[in-house]
Amino acid sequence: MKKEVCVLAVAGMLGSSFDEKSYQYALEKHPDMIGCDSGTCDSGPFYLGEGKPRMNRKAAKRDLELMIREGVARKIPVIVGSAGTAGADPNVDWMIDIVKEIAAEDKLHFKLAEIKTELTKEQLKGYLAKGRIRPLDGWENLNDKKIDEISRCVSVIGAEPMIEALNQGADVIIAGRATDTSIYSAVPIREGLDNAFAWHAGKVLECGTLASVFEKYHGSMMAWVREDSMSIEPAHPEMAVSPVSVVSHTLYENSDPFHLVEPGRVLDIKDAVYEAENDRRVKVTGSTMEKTPYTVKIEGAKFEGYRRVAVAGVRDPLVLKQMDSWLEEVEKAARAKIQKGMQLGKDDYRFRYLVYGNPKDANTETVGVIFDILAKTPQDADGVISNVWHTALHVPIHDWEGAQSQTAFPFSPPSLMTMENGKTYSFCLNHVIQIDDPLETCRIKYYDL
Incomplete structure (x- = not known):
């Protein structure tokens, strides 16, 4: 010893x-x-x-x-x-x-x-x-x-x-x-x-x-x-x-x-x-x-699916003041398009959004939003996230008449993936x-x- x-x-x-x-x-x-x-x-x-x-x-x-x-x-x-x-x-x-x-x-x-x-x-x-x-x-x-x-x-x-x-x-x-x-x-x-x-x-x-x-x-x-x-x-x-x-x-x-x-x-x-x-x-x-x-x-760890995300910046004051309802409308409209065009229901993919910044703060000029998709195949993940970010770009908002573009994307294409084609796992x-x-x-x- x-x-x-x-x-x-x-x-x-x-x-x-x-x-x-x-x-x-x-x-x-x-x-x-x-x-x-x-x-x-x-x-x-x-x-x-x-x-x-x-x-x-x-x-x-x-x-x-x-x-x-x-x-x-x-x-x-x-x-x-x-x-x-x-x-x-x-x-x-x-x-x-x-x-x-x-x-x-x-x-x-x-x-x-x-x-x-x-x-x-x-x-x-x-x-x-x-x-x-x-x-x-x-x-x-x-x-x-x-x-x-x-x-x-x-x-x-x-x-x-x-x-x-x-x-x-x-x-x-x-x-x-x-x-x-x-x-x-x-x-x-x-x-x-x-x-x-x-x-x-x-x-x-x-x-x-x-x-x-x-x-x-x-x-x-x-x-x-x-x-x-x-x-x-x-x-x-x-x-x-x-x-x-x-x-x-x-x-x-x-x-x-x-x-x-x-x-x-x-x-x-x-x-x-x-x-x-x-x-x-x-x-x-x-x-x-x-x-x-x-x-x-x-x-x-267990396999959960294929992830795609889109990062968007929002600084339109009309959107910021109704951020919660706008995001709900983005999800509702996107899901309807995905159901109609891709024949995918709610149980076929996961959808969430993460907001960075406080749109309720009068001093806030820009808020970041991450749209996050998890689907069963890479092709479904690509299709779903494309529907989501395009819907976020043009979904109608209250207090405005006519066309508008209310999100800015820092990347082209707007959708991104994690490693290995977006393969995603969870601890189990x-x-x-x-x-x-x-x-x-x-x-x-x-x-x-």
Whole structure:
């Protein structure tokens, strides 16, 4: 058991182009691991449903190359979690391909561990039949029908699969969906420090230098984990953390301000004490941890249809003063045209509008409107949105006689689509599975590069 383990987070998101000078400062302090999160739900369900990465490949390769080159040279393990934004199998494959490319180009030799965490519908139905799946707050119980609607599902693993890979001699680990904190707690736990401070440190490290007082240089936050405390400090000497900035990030993205749930553990921070060790560094004591039945969260996405949007600006004072009724008339008239011309009823597509600005404010000169369409096919989506924006342009308004054009479009054509021809997904799983073995929802494969 080591008395102290030094953990380095190079950034809050791999591919965000962390500051290289800060990274070099960090390496001079001899960290015991180099880590980075690569995933998030913040960007919505598309990246999980489609198995696509959010980050640019060149940017991700740049960050990975800096991490791997130094990690291999200094014999420091490199761990990346939630690969390729969503951590699904295609996202992991995408990042593994980049790592292999780096090894070949830089003539680096190391053992690479690939940890995949995607679950099949058959696996989910098996857990459901055994009564092992339960919903988190605000979600409904799962059933076979809902499972059949899922496009893709991942389990959110804890630290144990990464520890297993380290025990098998892995120098670089690319993991599928994982809790952000587990990336940074794995090495301290392996060194005998499976305590509250390993997980508390991971929680503050997960977004890199976002926990700083002011993020002057992006990337490279460090923590020192001990049996009775942990300390945290940005690597760059011109940056600092404070008790307030560390507390602030400890509370970040938590439903409960005092209890942080991790696989098999609950971190209790209600009695945590945050003290400035100097003008750049904070020490934390008083955190406690309780072991609990081992559960992993599961995230799922299902396909909803094809999206098209049109962005319009409105500054006609006659429209602004009757904005609500005008929008209702746009929808009513557009739906009538769509029914007549395309033979599509209300249940064949979704229609909504979003208003930006306050038309009731006398000082408002311009209001933005987004018309949002979701249809079953790309062709239907194109047809519906064309009907909608053209109707918005010319639908009659009260207090005016004759023709008029009351919307301005910043693009031609006015309709836009999101990635992959507008494919749209929704989150459909926010549940946990109780498991007996922390490794049972993942698959580990090794490559000698």
